[in-house]
Amino acid sequence: MGQANSNHQVIEIENLTRTYRLGKIDVQALRGVTFRVRRGELLSVMGPSGSGKSTLMNLLGCLDQPDAGSYLLDGEEVGQLGDDQLARIRNRSIGFIFQTFNLLARTTALANCELPMLYGGVPPRERKERASKALAEVGLADRADHHPNELSGGQQQRVAIARALVNNPAVILADEPTGNLDSKSGIEVMSILQSLNRDAGITVLIVTHDPFIARHTQRVIRLQDGRVVVDEAVAHPLRAGEAERPSEVSLEEEARA
Amino acid sequence: MNLLESGRVALGALSANKLRAALTMLGIIIGVGAVVTLMSAGNAVEAYITNQFRSIGSNLLFVAPGTFDSQRGGAASAAIGGKGLTNGDAAALLDPVLAPDVLAVGLELTGAAVVDYRGESRILSISGVGPNYDDLRNAKLSAGRFLDEGDQVAESRVAVIGPLVVDELFPENALPIGEQIRLDDIQFRVVGVLESRGGSAFANEDNIIYIPLSTAQTRVFPSRGRRGDFHISLIYVQAITEDRTSAAEDQITAILRQRHEIQSGDDDDFTAISQAEILTSAAGVLSVVTIFLGAIAAISLLVGGIGIMNIMLVSVTERTREIGLRKAVGARRRDILLQFLLESVVLAVAGGLLGVGLGGLGTAAIGRAASDLAPQLSLQAVLLATTFSGLVGLFFGIYPATRAASLNPIDALRYE
Numbered sequence A: 001m002g003q004a005n006s007n008h009q010v011i012e013i014e015n016l017t018r019t020y021r022l023g024k025i026d027v028q029a030l031r032g033v034t035f036r037v038r039r040g041e042l043l044s045v046m047g048p049s050g051s052g053k054s055t056l057m058n059l060l061g062c063l064d065q066p067d068a069g070s071y072l073l074d075g076e077e078v079g080q081l082g083d084d085q086l087a088r089i090r091n092r093s094i095g096f097i098f099q100t101f102n103l104l105a106r107t108t109a110l111a112n113c114e115l116p117m118l119y120g121g122v123p124p125r126e127r128k129e130r131a132s133k134a135l136a137e138v139g140l141a142d143r144a145d146h147h148p149n150e151l152s153g154g155q156q157q158r159v160a161i162a163r164a165l166v167n168n169p170a171v172i173l174a175d176e177p178t179g180n181l182d183s184k185s186g187i188e189v190m191s192i193l194q195s196l197n198r199d200a201g202i203t204v205l206i207v208t209h210d211p212f213i214a215r216h217t218q219r220v221i222r223l224q225d226g227r228v229v230v231d232e233a234v235a236h237p238l239r240a241g242e243a244e245r246p247s248e249v250s251l252e253e254e255a256r257a
Numbered sequence B: 001m002n003l004l005e006s007g008r009v010a011l012g013a014l015s016a017n018k019l020r021a022a023l024t025m026l027g028i029i030i031g032v033g034a035v036v037t038l039m040s041a042g043n044a045v046e047a048y049i050t051n052q053f054r055s056i057g058s059n060l061l062f063v064a065p066g067t068f069d070s071q072r073g074g075a076a077s078a079a080i081g082g083k084g085l086t087n088g089d090a091a092a093l094l095d096p097v098l099a100p101d102v103l104a105v106g107l108e109l110t111g112a113a114v115v116d117y118r119g120e121s122r123i124l125s126i127s128g129v130g131p132n133y134d135d136l137r138n139a140k141l142s143a144g145r146f147l148d149e150g151d152q153v154a155e156s157r158v159a160v161i162g163p164l165v166v167d168e169l170f171p172e173n174a175l176p177i178g179e180q181i182r183l184d185d186i187q188f189r190v191v192g193v194l195e196s197r198g199g200s201a202f203a204n205e206d207n208i209i210y211i212p213l214s215t216a217q218t219r220v221f222p223s224r225g226r227r228g229d230f231h232i233s234l235i236y237v238q239a240i241t242e243d244r245t246s247a248a249e250d251q252i253t254a255i256l257r258q259r260h261e262i263q264s265g266d267d268d269d270f271t272a273i274s275q276a277e278i279l280t281s282a283a284g285v286l287s288v289v290t291i292f293l294g295a296i297a298a299i300s301l302l303v304g305g306i307g308i309m310n311i312m313l314v315s316v317t318e319r320t321r322e323i324g325l326r327k328a329v330g331a332r333r334r335d336i337l338l339q340f341l342l343e344s345v346v347l348a349v350a351g352g353l354l355g356v357g358l359g360g361l362g363t364a365a366i367g368r369a370a371s372d373l374a375p376q377l378s379l380q381a382v383l384l385a386t387t388f389s390g391l392v393g394l395f396f397g398i399y400p401a402t403r404a405a406s407l408n409p410i411d412a413l414r415y416e
């Protein structure tokens, strides 16, 4: 958690670089990325395929370490930590949401939500309570005992959101959270992320290909070839469910603009 | 995450794939079942043999002519070749000064004779024994009387027969007291029948015909030593107490060496051996057998362990994404390691416990098949087998668990 520090920046990255070595070829996935994320922001990262979005998310999520540059998460330098320390930070400060949900198939929705607390040393009673509360927040209180295969894609992603919430992380990182959903479920998921951001002040960073989804966030960072090419506020963020999805053509035009 | 919770996760993973878990355990089940059965049976056989020796008589020493090493032919050939043992040798052992720890001495001359009853003949073992044989050897009568002092003095032609001899010679007559039989054409009268003593490690003593030693020496197997003394095949010596048997053995050896004029440094021409020594050597043979069986059982456990490792590796591969996710939400290396190690240990120990059950069934089956043995599930075997299977699970779980723990979470999450 650690929100106690006076710094308003949840994420401060400076000149992050990451190079993959593929045999003799070096792939420079990130070539010096710098930006800051304030507490309580809802922002999206966009960019063409291969531009380094996932690489960036892995670094921000402490799943990977940068080759150079600095990364302050909640005021703490996390760029050069050991495996166990990284695991602790992932557990306490980061909530992940994946494109493919990544729920444990043989486990109920409730138990899936308990998982991060299991590794956080939370006692069983409190685990159940907090998991139930998180499921209620995403509107799935009545599905606590269901297994993932008994839930729709949208519901599964909501369970994943609840799981990301339970340890009260500094930031929720969502890599294409709507990528595997139909547009209606996608908007539902956005609606939940928006309300978590608005009502609980949770910082959310979403990677998306979909300009319509990006317009539901307050700020868009655009990557190209491992560099930030655009970092701008969204003029009038949409409220999920209130705006009709525009035609694909106009979205494409906007994306190009 | 603590051990209890890791255990719960491991159990959950196993119960999600019950058939596979059961099949994986099969190797361990069979291995442990074999260990437990074999060890229980081994213990039962050991107890049985010990009991058999007990029934031979307490505080007993045996003295036979020749040595076990040089004269495999035993008593008879030694009697011809070396000085042998004679009545005089046996009497000398009763010297209260030279052999204070000797309580009693029994003499036996063994051989085989053509035994004829009503025209039917067969070759049977004959033992000429002294009047105290029944006391020394715990031989009990089921009918009639034993050979007594009077029979010895009179060189009577009377015989006491073992129960198997009764079956052999008198199939229609369970109580053949007073019947006349011929041993090498000499007529004998049956005066007693012995109770069964069962087979012993040496031979079955139930199919022997006992006659007075004096009769055997003068009429049936006459053979004299150099001093004109009659040969005997075996001397039984009873020591005054069990803990004085080895002292008695030393005294016997000294007396006989002197009587046989054996120079110091030369080998004995007789063998004195106590029951304890026989037991020890029998136990030695048994322990070799037990070790051999144990090795076979250990190999089957090993094979079971390899089966577990195989399935655990498959399981790690299948659950790569799960491992990635667990790491993403905060599982450390050691959490994953512990989870998979526990899974493999639980698998092996559960297999071990089922194997103990199987071993119990096997032990009971042996008890039913061989009613002389009373095999019992040995606690030692149960503990050993369960501990060992736990160790097998641990050992063969290490590699798969290490592999799981060292997966890179990014690659693991992307794994299809």
Ligand SMILES: Nc1ncnc2c1ncn2[C@@H]1O[C@H](COP(=O)(O)OP(=O)(O)O)[C@@H](O)[C@H]1O
Pocket: A020, A021, A022, A027, A028, A029, A047, A048, A049, A050, A051, A052, A053, A054, A055, A056
């Ligand atoms: N594990 C990897 N090994 C080698 N190259 C990689 C690896 N992951 C990503 N890359 C390369 O790095 C670049 C950025 O990839 P990525 O971050 O996945 O982009 P995006 O998510 O925006 O599509 C791409 O050229 C990709 O091929």
Ligand SMILES: [Mg+2]
Pocket: A053, A054
């Ligand atoms: Mg990507």
